[in-house]
Every structure is written in C-alpha cells, then in structure tokens.
Amino acid sequence: MTPDVAIAAAKVLFALFLALQVMGLGVFFERKVSALIQDRIGANRAAIFGFAGLGLVNTLVADPIKFLLKEDITPAEADRLLHFLAPCASLVPALATFAVVPFGDVLEVGGRVINLQGAELSVGLLFVLAMASLGVYGVVLGGWASNNRWSLLGGIRGSAQMISYEIAMGLALIGVVLTYNTLDLQEIARAQGRLVWGWLPAWGILYQPLAFIIFLVAGVAESKRIPFDLPESESELVSGYFTEYSGAKHLMFMMSDFVEVVLVAALVTTLFFGGWQVPYLGRDGFHFPGGATLGLPSLAVVVLQVTAFALKVIAFTWLQIVIRWTLPRFRYDQLMRLGWQGLLPLSLANVMISALVVLLVERGA
Amino acid sequence: MSALIFLLLAALVLAAALTVVVHPSPVYSACALVVTLFLLSVFFVALDAQLVAVLQVIVYAGAIVVLFLFVIMLLNLTQTEPRPTAGAPLVAVAVGGGVAVVALVATVLRRVAPPGTPVLPAGFGDTAALGRRLFTAYLLPFELTSVLLLVAIVGAVGLAKRRP
Numbered sequence: 173m174t175p176d177v178a179i180a181a182a183k184v185l186f187a188l189f190l191a192l193q194v195m196g197l198g199v200f201f202e203r204k205v206s207a208l209i210q211d212r213i214g215a216n217r218a219a220i221f222g223f224a225g226l227g228l229v230n231t232l233v234a235d236p237i238k239f240l241l242k243e244d245i246t247p248a249e250a251d252r253l254l255h256f257l258a259p260c261a262s263l264v265p266a267l268a269t270f271a272v273v274p275f276g277d278v279l280e281v282g283g284r285v286i287n288l289q290g291a292e293l294s295v296g297l298l299f300v301l302a303m304a305s306l307g308v309y310g311v312v313l314g315g316w317a318s319n320n321r322w323s324l325l326g327g328i329r330g331s332a333q334m335i336s337y338e339i340a341m342g343l344a345l346i347g348v349v350l351t352y353n354t355l356d357l358q359e360i361a362r363a364q365g366r367l368v369w370g371w372l373p374a375w376g377i378l379y380q381p382l383a384f385i386i387f388l389v390a391g392v393a394e395s396k397r398i399p400f401d402l403p404e405s406e407s408e409l410v411s412g413y414f415t416e417y418s419g420a421k422h423l424m425f426m427m428s429d430f431v432e433v434v435l436v437a438a439l440v441t442t443l444f445f446g447g448w449q450v451p452y453l454g455r456d457g458f459h460f461p462g463g464a465t466l467g468l469p470s471l472a473v474v475v476l477q478v479t480a481f482a483l484k485v486i487a488f489t490w491l492q493i494v495i496r497w498t499l500p501r502f503r504y505d506q507l508m509r510l511g512w513q514g515l516l517p518l519s520l521a522n523v524m525i526s527a528l529v530v531l532l533v534e535r536g537a
Numbered sequence: 538m539s540a541l542i543f544l545l546l547a548a549l550v551l552a553a554a555l556t557v558v559v560h561p562s563p564v565y566s567a568c569a570l571v572v573t574l575f576l577l578s579v580f581f582v583a584l585d586a587q588l589v590a591v592l593q594v595i596v597y598a599g600a601i602v603v604l605f606l607f608v609i610m611l612l613n614l615t616q617t618e619p620r621p622t623a624g625a626p627l628v629a630v631a632v633g634g635g636v637a638v639v640a641l642v643a644t645v646l647r648r649v650a651p652p653g654t655p656v657l658p659a660g661f662g663d664t665a666a667l668g669r670r671l672f673t674a675y676l677l678p679f680e681l682t683s684v685l686l687l688v689a690i691v692g693a694v695g696l697a698k699r700r701p
Contacts, residue, residue, distance in 0.1 A: 254568070294663055298591040305599025308573065312606050316564060324610060335600060357665055428629050 174286075184271055184290040191270045191438070192483060195430045198489045200231045202430075205490070209497045236423065244419035247318060254317035259417065259424035262310020265303040266431040272296035273438050274358040275475040276448045277455060280470040288448075296357040297349065300439065301342055304394060308334045308516045309395070310428065311403060311413050318416035326412025329504065330403030334394060336511040341390035343519035345384040347526040348376060349444050360445030365454070371461040373451045376444035382522045384444040386515050391436035392492060393511070395429060399499040402507055409524065439486030446485055450475040543583075550576045567605045574598040602635050 204227055206215025215227040218234035247253055276288030293299050308331050315327015352360045366374040377384050393400040404412030414425040441447055452458050453476060457468035468476075502510070553576060574597045582592035587629050600666035 190645075253566075255563070293587065295587050298588070298595065302591050302594040302599060305603075307597055308599070308603050308658045309568075309606075312603065312610070313564075313568070316610050328607065330608055331603055335603060338600075383549075 177330045179284075179286055180291075184235045187270045187273060187290040188267060188276060190275060190478075190485075191267065191431060191434055194437070194482065194485050194489055195427065196232050198338045198430045198433055198493065199235070200228060201490050201493045202496075203227060203231050205493050206497045209494070225387055233253060239423035239426075240270070240420055241336075242419040244421060245416075247320070247416050249319040250416065251317040251319065254313045255416075256319055256421075258310050258314035259414075259421040259428075260310075261313060262307060263424050263428040263431065265306040265310075266428050266435055269300050269303040270438070272299050272357055273442055274361050274447060275481050276474050277362070283422050287358065288478075290317070292358065295355045296358075297355045299339070300357075301345070304341070305334075305338055306434070307394075309422075310425070312401055314417065314425070315403075315413035322409040322411075323413050323415050326403045326405075326409050326415070330396060330413055333400065333402060333511075335391040335505060336508065337390040337400075337515070340386055340511060340515035341394065342385040343516070343523055344386040344390065345378050345443075347519075347522045350523070350526045351376070351379045357442055361442055361449065363444040365449050367461070369453075371457050373446060373449065376502045377448040378523070380444065380526070382518065383526075384440070386519050386522065387443070388436070388440055389512075390515060391439065392495060393507075395432035395436055395492075397429065397433065397492065399502050400507060401501060404506055405501060409467070432493050433490075433492050434485065434489055437485045437492065439450065440488050441481065441484040445488075447484075448481040450480045452475070459525070514519070523531075546576060546579060555560075558609060564606065565610045567602055570605070571598050576604070582666050588667055 203215040206212075210213060215230035216224050218224065218230040220229055220233070223229065223417070246252055250318075264498070271290035272293050273288075274289035279286045279288055311330035311334070312327045315330065316322045317323075349355060352363050354360060360376070364375050366372065368374050368378065396403050402412075403409075404414065407413075409415070414422060419426060420500050453468075454475060455470070456471065458464075458466040459465075464511075543601060553569045553573040557573060558568050560566050560569060574593060574697040578590040581587070581593060597652075
C-alpha cells in the first residue's frame with residue numbers, strides 16, 4: 173500500500189470514527205436528557221462490577237449487546253431481499269456523507285501536507301445532498317417490503333416528507349454557496365477563518381442567519397425525528413416503517429437515525445459555525461486581535477481544531493435531542509404546510525437577497 | 538479508468554438495466570433503475586465530470602425514482618404485470634430498439650476523437666466551467682427548459698384542481 177492510499181484510508185476511517193463516537197454520545201444524551209426533562213432518573217440499571225457510569229454502561233454496552241443478541245425476525249409475507257437490504261440502504265448513505273466533511277485544516281508531517289478531509293471533492297456540498305436524497309430508499313423499501321399496512325403508511329409518509337424538505341434544504345444551501353463562492357466544504361470552512369472588524373470571526377451564521385434556521389429545521393425533518401417523526405409516529409403507526417424489524421436490523425435503522433442527527437450537527441457546524449475553526453487560531457498558532465501571538469506546532473494546532481470541531485458537533489447533537497424532547501409532533505398537514513408554504517418561500521427569498529447583496533458588494537468593490 | 542474496472546462496471550450497468558425491463562415486479566424494476574442511474578454516475582466520475590455525476594444522483598436516483606416508487610406503493614401494484622411473450626408488439630419493439638442501438642453506436646463511433654488528441658483542458662467538468670457555458674453559449678436552451686418545466690407544473694396543478 174502506497175503512503176498516499178494509506179493516508180487517504182486513515183482519514184476516511186478517522187472521519188467515520190468521529191461520527192460513530194458522537195453518535196454513541198447522542199444515544200446517551202437521548203436517554204439521559206429525556207430523563208432530565210421528564211424528571212426521571214433514566215437508564216441506570218446495567219453496570220460492570222458495580223460501575224454504571226451515569227448510564228453510559230447501559231446505553232453504550234448493554235443496549236447494543238441486547239440488540240445484537242435478539243432474534244432477527246423476517247415476517248412470512250415479507251419480501252425477503254428488500255427487507256434485508258432496506259436497513260443497509262438507510263445507514264450507508266448517512267455514513268458515506270462524512271467522507272466530505274472536513275475535521276481539521278492541514279497536518280504537516282515529514283514534509284507532507286495532509287488535508288484533513290476524507291475525500292477532497294470539488295462538489296462536496298452537492299455530494300451531501302445526493303447522499304441525503306439516497307437515504308429515502310431505506311425508509312421507503314423498509315416500509316414496503318415488510319408487507320404491513322403501518323409500515324407502508326410510514327414508508328409513504330417518509331418519502332413525501334423527505335422529498336419536500338430536501339428542496340428547502342438545497343435552496344438554503346444556495347445562499348451559503350453564493351456567500352463562499354465554492355462547493356468544497358473544506359474551502360467553506362477555511363473562508364470562515366477571516367475576521368470581521370479585526371476581532372469577530374467571520375462564521376457563516378453572520379452572513380446567512382436565515383439559511384441556518386431553514387437548514388436546521390429541514391435537517392431535523394430529514395432525520396425524521398420529533399417534531400417531524402411522522403414516518404414512525406409510535407402512537408398511530410406502532411413504529412412506522414420499521415415496525416417489522418427486530419434485532420440487528422432494527423439497530424441499523426436506529427443507528428441511521430442517530431447518524432443523521434450527528435450529520436446535521438456536523439453540517440451546521442461546517443457551514444455556519446466555522447467548522448474546525450478555533451477563533452484567532454492560524455496554522456502557526458494564535459494571533460489575537462491587538463497583536464498578541466502564541467506560536468504552536470502543527471500537531472497542537474490540529475489537535476485543537478479537531479477537538480473544537482468535535483465539541484461543536486456534540487453541542488448541536490445535544491441541541492437536536494433537546495428539541496426532540498421539548499416539542500410535540502406535528503400533524504401531517506401542518507408538516508406539509510410548514511415545508512411548502514413556510515420554508516420554501518423563505519429559502520427562495522434568502523436566495524434572492526443573498527444574490528442581490530453579493531452583486532452589490534461586487535459592484536461596490 | 539482501467540479497462541478491467543470499466544468492463545466490470547459496464548457488465549453491472551447492463552445487468553441492472555436489463556432487470557429494469559424484464560423483472561415482473563414494478564418495485565424491483567424501480568430499484569434496479571436506481572442502481573442503473575447510480576452506476577452511470579460512477580462512469581461520469583471516471584470521465585472527470587464530477588458535477589454531472591452528482592447531479593445525476595440528486596435528480597434522477599434521489600428524486601424522480603423516489604416518486605416512481607411513491608406512486609407504485611400508493612397504488613399498491615403488488616401483482617405482477619402480464620407481459621407479451623410473442624407476437625407483433627414484441628417484434629416491433631425488438632426491431633425498433635435494435636435500429637436505435639445501431640444508429641446510436643454508429644453516431645458515437647463517428648465522433649470518437651482519433652488517438653493522439655490532446656487531453657482535456659484544465660478545469661474541464663468543474664462547476665464554474667459548466668456554469669459559464671450554461672449561461673453563455675447555451676443560455677437560450679437553458680431558459681427554454683425552465684419554461685418546459687413550468688408548463689408541466691401548471692399542467693399538473695390544472696389537472697389536480699379540475700372538478701368532475
């Protein structure tokens with residue numbers, strides 16, 4: 173294996189590792205934050221030698237083992253092949269998206285300059301949308317292949333919902349593209365390292381506040397979570413499109429839900445909150461406003477950047493889980509009205525305003 | 538792209554495309570169509586056209602075929618369609634399809650550049666180059682396409698609103 177291939181593989185594996193770690197933390201938040209909000213104690217039963225770790229053992233060790241050891245049932249009337257493929261079709265696109273999310277600037281090792289991004293794709297932002305649009309198939313096929321009315325209803329709701337919100341999501345991203353003039357997520361993250369008025373980091377939310385709100389709402393809807401969990405809505409459809417799933421396949425559907433939550437958090441971080449940027453941290457160390465500097469070696473800078481990225485992603489994962497446990501579920505017509513009559517016109521207006529401002533700024537300059 | 542990978546991908550694309558046509562279940566046909574479109578986008582990547590590849594997945598695999606599946610499921614087309622196995626329709630389709638394939642291959646072969654032609658210009662297939670062509674050389678067709686889409690939308694709304 174040549175060094176280049178090894179480096180590329182290591183980068184992709186690290187991005188995947190980061191995503192899955194934050195996902196595990198997300199599951200932990202889900203159990204414990206919900207308990208906190210509902211004034212319960214939450215998961216605390218499982219323990220290793222009396223160590224429960226605030227419920228970490230329960231959510232990160234006991235739950236996965238339980239899922240993997242449960243009987244894997246395929247209903248007699250189900251379409252066996254598609255029933256088997258649907259969970260994979262749900263999880264793989266969500267995980268693949270992390271390939272283009274940058275998690276650091278550059279690492280200089282032994283004369284090599286390594287760009288800390290899994291795949292350096294010039295159309296990274298469109299790749300994100302492409303993978304998001306492929307994620308629908310897991311939901312639709314899972315719903316259909318189970319041969320169950322509730323599952324089918326969940327699958328149909330899921331496909332309509334995800335297509336509707338993808339439009340608003342894509343249009344919100346056009347504002348971001350207009351601002352940064354590139355589709356490469358690493359370039360977008362780098363552009364956010366500049367300072368406004370010499371002290372304010374030029375993060376995306378300064379330029380595109382409306383796009384941030386639209387993207388976050390559409391992102392929560394894409395990950396099919398409360399208040400947008402119509403495809404599974406336990407109170408009416410048992411468990412929606414994955415009613416007929418058990419064991420490891422059910423775990424895969426749950427994992428893809430949480431991976432999508434982390435993905436939305438990672439994209440919000442990269443597009444609107446500076447990605448891996450630490451305020452005032454350049455490639456050679458800190459440059460504070462006012463002239464003070466603090467030199468740092470490349471490795472320390474990278475560690476700080478990756479940590480900052482992970483912390484931001486964890487914060488937005490936590491935010492989405494708080495949203496989930498705070499709001500009630502929409503009715504189906506409310507969901508569609510919000511998507512088509514609320515978010516879509518807003519995102520179109522955002523595109524027009526952004527284009528106008530970019531044009532005026534370019535004329536003025 | 539090495540010849541081996543090309544042949545492997547080509548075989549997969551052909552198998553998927555054949556499945557679209559011959560599989561009796563409409564849901565499987567739609568799924569095979571997704572696979573076909575996705576593999577086609579791999580060819581686009583190999584041809585340095587990343588933007589076209591990604592657009593292919595977003596528009597066709599990600600949106601249009603989902604709507605196909607949506608309709609198939611909403612109408613609950615679970616029973617398989619009877620297909621003609623012989624007779625005039627099949628012959629007509631076979632002859633027409635054959636002529637179309639021969640014409641297509643002949644046209645493509647005539648336009649293949651002779652060996653030794655210079656490689657692609659810098660920036661070929663990237664978003665900026667494609668956008669510039671689209672809004673200069675091909676502006677009129679581009680705008681006409683949007684009118685075409687508008688006509689389809691107005692037509693769909695008109696049909697849906699009509700009271701019996």
